[in-house]
Amino acid sequence: TGEMLGFVMEKMMHEGARDVFFTPIFMKKNRPAYRITVVTDEEHMKRMEELLFINTTTIGFRYRKEKRHVLNREIVDVKLPEGVVKGKKVDFEQESYIYPEYESLKSLSEETRIPLKELYKRFQREV
Incomplete structure (x- = not known):
């Protein structure tokens, strides 16, 4: 079920x-x-x-090993007018990207009652 x-x-x-x-x-x-x-x-x-x-009702399963490539990451604070959101900063070749941490964005959304997608847009504008 x-x-x-x-x-x-x-x-x-x-x-x-x-x-x-x-x-x-x-x-x-x-x-x-x-x-x-x-x-x-x-x-x-x-x-x-x-x-x-x-x-579960399974009586068997398959598995396989896979390789994984990950970017080095650093946790950073991004200041929004409504509060601070934690983000992951990653570098790839000559570019840097910052992605919001979901739980941090969610907490701010619940605290401020601003929809998550709106805070996500605001986060993207700040970075």
Whole structure:
């Protein structure tokens, strides 16, 4: 059920998954289902396996190792008239980019009652 999927996603994120998402698919005999994709580090694989078997009806899964490239990042404060928002500053070649931290933007939105998308626009103008 949707509740079970939400529950297992929360558990996985809390216990080491970098990301979890669901894709609606059709299985053999045209049966609707959801594919669960879990992105995690190798050290958390065993726990993710346990969570899948304990909390879903799956009886097997596939996995593969992938390489990951990440940009160096630095946390910076961006001052808006409404308050300070944390952002991630990354550099790629000769360019720098600053992206807002979701939780920081969300907190300011809840505090000021300004819609999240409006604060996002204001953040983009400041950087």
